[in-house]
Amino acid sequence: MITPAFELTQDPDFLTVKIRVPYARASEFDLYFEGEDFKFYAKPYFLRLTLPGRIVEDGREKASYNTDEGTFTIQLPKEVPGQYFEGLDMLTSLLAPKKSRSAKPLVEEIASSAELSEENEEDFDWEMEQIPYEESTPPLQHPYGFGNLRSGVFQRLQDELSDVIDIKDPDQTPAQERRRKRLAAEAAKFEPDHYLADFFEDEAIKHLLKYKPWWIDAHKKMTALQGESHQEHDSPAFVVFSEEEREQMRKFTNKSYLLDKRSRCHVYLGLIDILLAYCYEICVNEGDKNVESSWNIRKLSATLCWLESFSSIHDVLVSFGRRVLCYPLYRHFELVTRAFNDTVMILQLGKAAVLKCLLDIHKIFMESDPAYILNDLFITDYCIWIQKVKSKKLAALCESLQKATLSKSHLGLELEELEAAAVLVQEEEKALKAAGTVSKQQLLCSESETSDSEESSSTSSSETEGSDSDEQESSTSEDGEINSFQGTxxxxxxxxxxxxxxxxxxxxxxxxxxxxxxxxxxxxxxxxxxxxxxxxxxxxxxxxxxxxxxxxxxxxxxxxxxxxxxxxxxxxxxxxxxxxxxxxxxxxxxxxxxxxxxxxxxxxx
Structure with a gap:
C-alpha cells in the first residue's frame, strides 16, 4: 500500500482532510472516521490517521473529488464546535497508530533486584548447545546520538565517518574526555589575527546582518496578532510547509522514544545547539545553499561534530560562540548574537517552525556525502520527536533561553584584552602618523624658510661680492694706475x-x-x-x-x-x-x- 499525500486544515466547526490520489478510481474508495480515528482507502492508497481532537458523524460531513488534480476533499464536523486541534501540520505524528502514541514502555521492570521464585522458574535445559569460549571486547559504555541511544556506529564505520566528526574513536571516549579534547582543539584553532581583522574590517559582517530570513516576517505577524486571537500561535498561519517538506515528513517512520529525565535534557539542549548553527549558516549565506552549508552546520554544532552532551543552556551558548570565532570564514561576535536572537524567534513560533528548520537541515545533510550519517544519528529522530513535543515545554525552553546571557568574557579567548590592545596600537599608530605629518610639514616649512633665507643670503652675498669685486676692481685699477705711475x-x-x-x-x-x-x-x-x-x-x-x-x-x-x-x-x-x-x-x-x-x-x- 502507498501512503498518499495529505493535508489537514480546520475552521471553528470543521476539520478538512485533503488527500491526493492521482491514480485511484474515484468510484472505489472507503472512508471511516469516529472519535480520533480516520481511515481512508482507495486502491492502491491507504491512509490511517490519529487526530488531535474528536470528530462526529452527524450529517454535516461532506466529500468531493477533483478529477483534474486527483484529490479527495473531506469535511468532518468537530465534536466540540470552536475547539482548536493542535499539531495538524505534524504529519508524521498523525500517522502513528493510536496504541503506539504512549511513551510508556510496553515492558517494564518492576524490581531489578527481585529474585524469581522457584515456582516461576523454568526447568534447566541440560541439552543446550555449548559454545567455545572466545575473548570478546567489553561492551561500549559511551553512547551518543539522539538521546544517547546509539553506540558502536563509528566503530564499524570509522573510515567513512572520519570527515564528519572531529573526535577520534568516540565509542571508547567518555563524555568528559570529549569535552576536554574539544576545548583544547578550539583553543589551538583560535586565530587572534583573523578575529581582529573581522572585528575592525566589518563591512561584510554588517551587510550579512541586514539579511532577513523567513522567520523574522512570521514572528512579526505572530507578534501583531498576539492577543487578538485565542488560537495557538504555531498554526500554519505563520509557518507554511512546502509540498517537498510534507513529502519528507510522510517518508519518516513514526516511532516513540523512551527517554529519561537526563536524556530529555540532553535532547532539548542539543536542539538549541543545532538551531544556533543552522541560523548562522542561513545568515552568512543569506538563505542560499552551497557546498559549505553542510560543513558550517556540523562544524559549529558541538552536538554534531563532537557528540557533545550539554548540561546547561549557558554551556551551549559558550560552545557555539567559541566555535563561531574559531572555524568559519566570518568570525564576529555579532554573528553569535544574531544566531541567538534568531533561535529565540524560531522557538517562539512553536514546533512547526522548529520542524521546518530541521527538515531543511535534513535535506542539506542528505545531499552531502558523508554528512547524511548525521541524519541517522540525530536529525531524523529530531524531526519525528519534535512533532510530539508539547508546546508548553517548548515555550518553557524558549523562556529559559531568553534569560540566558553570553558575553565575550565567557568564551575564555581573552577577546576584550585583544580588542583593547588592538585599539591601543591603532591609537599609537594614528599618533605617530599625526606626529610624522606635523614633523613633515614643519620640515617642509623649515626647508622653504631655509631656501628663502639661502636665496636672500645668496642675493645679498652676491651683491656684497659684486660690490666687493667692484671695489676690488676699482682698487686694483687705482692701485694699478698708482703703481704704474710710480713705476714710471x-x-x-x-x-x-x-x-x-x-x-x-x-x-x-x-x-x-x-x-x-x-x-x-x-x-x-x-x-x-x-x-x-x-x-x-x-x-x-x-x-x-x-x-x-x-x-x-x-x-x-x-x-x-x-x-x-x-x-x-x-x-x-x-x-x-x-x-x-x-x-x-x-x-x-x-x-x-x-x-x-x-x-x-x-x-x-
Whole structure:
C-alpha cells in the first residue's frame, strides 16, 4: 500500500482532510472516521490517521473529488464546535497508530533486584548447545546520538565517518574526555589575527546582518496578532510547509522514544545547539545553499561534530560562540548574537517552525556525502520527536533561553584584552602618523624658510661680492694706475743712473719691484713721453735754482733731494736686466746732478 499525500486544515466547526490520489478510481474508495480515528482507502492508497481532537458523524460531513488534480476533499464536523486541534501540520505524528502514541514502555521492570521464585522458574535445559569460549571486547559504555541511544556506529564505520566528526574513536571516549579534547582543539584553532581583522574590517559582517530570513516576517505577524486571537500561535498561519517538506515528513517512520529525565535534557539542549548553527549558516549565506552549508552546520554544532552532551543552556551558548570565532570564514561576535536572537524567534513560533528548520537541515545533510550519517544519528529522530513535543515545554525552553546571557568574557579567548590592545596600537599608530605629518610639514616649512633665507643670503652675498669685486676692481685699477705711475717715475729716475754707468741704454721698459711693506708686485710699464718731458722741465728748473747756490751746497742739496726722490739702490740689491740675468749695480756715491740732468735731457731730445 502507498501512503498518499495529505493535508489537514480546520475552521471553528470543521476539520478538512485533503488527500491526493492521482491514480485511484474515484468510484472505489472507503472512508471511516469516529472519535480520533480516520481511515481512508482507495486502491492502491491507504491512509490511517490519529487526530488531535474528536470528530462526529452527524450529517454535516461532506466529500468531493477533483478529477483534474486527483484529490479527495473531506469535511468532518468537530465534536466540540470552536475547539482548536493542535499539531495538524505534524504529519508524521498523525500517522502513528493510536496504541503506539504512549511513551510508556510496553515492558517494564518492576524490581531489578527481585529474585524469581522457584515456582516461576523454568526447568534447566541440560541439552543446550555449548559454545567455545572466545575473548570478546567489553561492551561500549559511551553512547551518543539522539538521546544517547546509539553506540558502536563509528566503530564499524570509522573510515567513512572520519570527515564528519572531529573526535577520534568516540565509542571508547567518555563524555568528559570529549569535552576536554574539544576545548583544547578550539583553543589551538583560535586565530587572534583573523578575529581582529573581522572585528575592525566589518563591512561584510554588517551587510550579512541586514539579511532577513523567513522567520523574522512570521514572528512579526505572530507578534501583531498576539492577543487578538485565542488560537495557538504555531498554526500554519505563520509557518507554511512546502509540498517537498510534507513529502519528507510522510517518508519518516513514526516511532516513540523512551527517554529519561537526563536524556530529555540532553535532547532539548542539543536542539538549541543545532538551531544556533543552522541560523548562522542561513545568515552568512543569506538563505542560499552551497557546498559549505553542510560543513558550517556540523562544524559549529558541538552536538554534531563532537557528540557533545550539554548540561546547561549557558554551556551551549559558550560552545557555539567559541566555535563561531574559531572555524568559519566570518568570525564576529555579532554573528553569535544574531544566531541567538534568531533561535529565540524560531522557538517562539512553536514546533512547526522548529520542524521546518530541521527538515531543511535534513535535506542539506542528505545531499552531502558523508554528512547524511548525521541524519541517522540525530536529525531524523529530531524531526519525528519534535512533532510530539508539547508546546508548553517548548515555550518553557524558549523562556529559559531568553534569560540566558553570553558575553565575550565567557568564551575564555581573552577577546576584550585583544580588542583593547588592538585599539591601543591603532591609537599609537594614528599618533605617530599625526606626529610624522606635523614633523613633515614643519620640515617642509623649515626647508622653504631655509631656501628663502639661502636665496636672500645668496642675493645679498652676491651683491656684497659684486660690490666687493667692484671695489676690488676699482682698487686694483687705482692701485694699478698708482703703481704704474710710480713705476714710471721709478723707471725715469733709475734709467739715467744705469745709462750713466753704461749698463743699459735705449731701454723704454723695465721690470721693477715695488714693495708696500708686505708683498712685492712685479709689473712692466711703458713711459709716457709727455709726462717725462714735464717732469724733466721741472727738474731742470730746480737744478738751475740749485746751480745758482754755492757748489758744495748745490751738490749736497742735489744729492739729498735725489736720494729722497729716488734713493740709490744698495750695493747688495739684486735686479734683473732685460735678458733676465741678475747683476749687482755699483753706483757712484757722488754723481754730478748737472751732468745727470743734462745727459738725461740730451737723451730725451
Amino acid at each position: 717715475l721709478q723707471e725715469e729716475r733709475t734709467a739715467p743712473l744705469i745709462d750713466c754707468n753704461g749698463l743699459r741704454q735705449g731701454t723704454n721698459t723695465s721690470a721693477m719691484e715695488v714693495s708696500d711693506g708686505k708683498s712685492k708686485v712685479s709689473f712692466q710699464s711703458t713711459t709716457p713721453p709727455g709726462k717725462l718731458v714735464e717732469e724733466l722741465e721741472m727738474q731742470i728748473h730746480s737744478a738751475m735754482r740749485l746751480s745758482e747756490q754755492p757748489e758744495g751746497l748745490a751738490t749736497a742739496g742735489c744729492i739729498s733731494q735725489e736720494q729722497e726722490e729716488n734713493p740709490v739702490p744698495e750695493p747688495d740689491r739684486f735686479s734683473e736686466d732685460a735678458a733676465g740675468k741678475g747683476n749687482f749695480l755699483e753706483v757712484s756715491p757722488k754723481p754730478n746732478p748737472l751732468l745727470f740732468l743734462c745727459s738725461t735731457n740730451e737723451d730725451e731730445d
